[in-house]
Each structure stands twice: as structure tokens, then as C-alpha cells.
Amino acid sequence: MSERCYKCFKPANSCLCRFTKELDTGIKFVFLMHPKEAKRQRTGTGNLAHISLKDSEIIVGLDFSKNMRLNELLNNKRYFPVMMYPGEDAWTAGKEGFGETLNGRTLLVLILDATWFCSRKMIEHNPFLLELPRVSFSGQYRSIFTFKHEPKPEYISTIESCYYFIKEMQSAGLVDKALEPEPLMTVFKEMISLQLRAENERILGIRPNSHNYDAKYNKLREIPKFDD
Numbered sequence: 001m002s003e004r005c006y007k008c009f010k011p012a013n014s015c016l017c018r019f020t021k022e023l024d025t026g027i028k029f030v031f032l033m034h035p036k037e038a039k040r041q042r043t044g045t046g047n048l049a050h051i052s053l054k055d056s057e058i059i060v061g062l063d064f065s066k067n068m069r070l071n072e073l074l075n076n077k078r079y080f081p082v083m084m085y086p087g088e089d090a091w092t093a094g095k096e097g098f099g100e101t102l103n104g105r106t107l108l109v110l111i112l113d114a115t116w117f118c119s120r121k122m123i124e125h126n127p128f129l130l131e132l133p134r135v136s137f138s139g140q141y142r143s144i145f146t147f148k149h150e151p152k153p154e155y156i157s158t159i160e161s162c163y164y165f166i167k168e169m170q171s172a173g174l175v176d177k178a179l180e181p182e183p184l185m186t187v188f189k190e191m192i193s194l195q196l197r198a199e200n201e202r203i204l205g206i207r208p209n210s211h212n213y214d215a216k217y218n219k220l221r222e223i224p225k226f227d228d
Contacts, residue, residue: 084161
């Protein structure tokens with residue numbers, strides 16, 4: 001087995017950490033990670049977001065109602081906890097009064113880090129999460145995650161959610177406008193390119209095939225040239 005980086009969970013010779021940069025946004029991001037996602041850190045973006053965002057945390061589980069760490073954070077008066085989840089009553093950068101509602105408290109943003117199917121299961125096990133104030137986006141975004149297909153084009157990855165949320169909070173004056181969040185997208189793009197190259201090498205027989213069946217994975221993938 002090849003040596004592995006224990007931060008980004010990639011093989012040491014393709015470590016992504018050199019593309020990351022710690023960002024101090026003034027927001028505390030907490031990633032509620034489904035156990036299946038925790039096992040798939042090689043393809044997940046939650047861990048890359050965690051590496052990149054100062055003071056962020058990952059909490060792995062399915063039922064968080066009695067999770068000591070999460071309850072400690074939710075009951076800490078210095079935080080204003082919100083759930084990143086769409087809804088008509090969700091706060092967005094386009095709504096007035098959000099800054100006044102924070103009243104000097106640090107924004108604590110909970111993000112489900114899971115597939116969309118597993119996310120629904122997590123909500124079923126944790127209905128209390130949707131009782132928290134919700135945050136969402138003012139804009140409409142499309143994922144650049146060409147390595148996999150989401151159920152709908154507007155479904156974006158965890159790291160993209162953080163990136164666009166930070167950008168919108170900057171526009172609302174709730175995150176320092178001098179902060180440059182682009183490193184989040186830089187490491188994400190590198191991850192996509194790395195995974196597509198690895199997939200092509202498996203198809204070409206350059207590296208062992210880790211899939212249980214080959215029919216779905218026998219077509220070479222184009223490596224995107226992302227615009228700067």
C-alpha cells in the first residue's frame with residue numbers, strides 16, 4: 001500500500017495539501033459528515049473544505065441529537081447557529097437584517113456532508129436541525145464537479161457551498177471583502193483533475209481497477225481546462 005497523506009487522504013505522491021490555504025473567514029463551519037462519506041474521503045470535498053477553513057470541524061455520525069460536541073456548540077452563546085439548507089424562510093445575503101440578527105455573535109454554519117440520498121436520511125434522523133434558522137444562497141450556481149453527476153445541476157458540492165456562501169457573505173458585508181476565497185476552488189479543481197487522470201489510467205490499464213464492474217467506467221474522460 002502506498003504512503004498516504006493523513007490530512008487530505010490522498011497518496012503522498014498526489015497530495016493536495018500544497019494547493020490548500022487556510023482561510024480565516026470569521027465563520028465557524030461545522031461539517032456533519034455521514035459515516036459513508038467519512039469512508040470515502042478520497043473523493044469527498046468536506047475534508048478539503050475543513051483543511052482550508054480555519055476553526056472548522058468535522059463531526060461524523062447519523063443521529064446527532066445526543067452528540068456532545070454538537071450540543072456544546074449549539075448551546076454556546078458566542079455562536080449564532082444556522083443550518084445550510086434551502087427553504088422559503090432561509091436567510092440569504094439578499095435579505096436585510098441578517099447582520100443585526102447576529103448581534104455580534106459568530107456565525108456557526110452547519111453543513112451536511114453526504115450524498116443527496118444520505119442527506120435526506122440524516123434529516124430524517126435529525127429533524128431538530130431544520131428547527132434552526134436556515135441559510136441558503138441568493139444566486140443560482142452550477143457545480144464544476146464533472147467527476148460525478150448530481151441528481152440536479154443546481155446541487156453543488158460541500159466545498160463549493162462554502163465558497164459561494166463566503167462570497168455572498170462578503171457582498172453582504174459580513175465577511176471581510178479583502179479575504180480571497182479562491183483557494184477553495186483551486187484545490188477543488190486540482191482534486192477533479194487528479195481523479196479524472198486516475199480514472200483514465202485505470203481504463204488504460206496503467207493502474208489497478210478498484211471498481212467492482214467495468215462497463216460503467218470504460219470511457220476515457222476529458223480533463224477540463226478550468227478558466228482562471
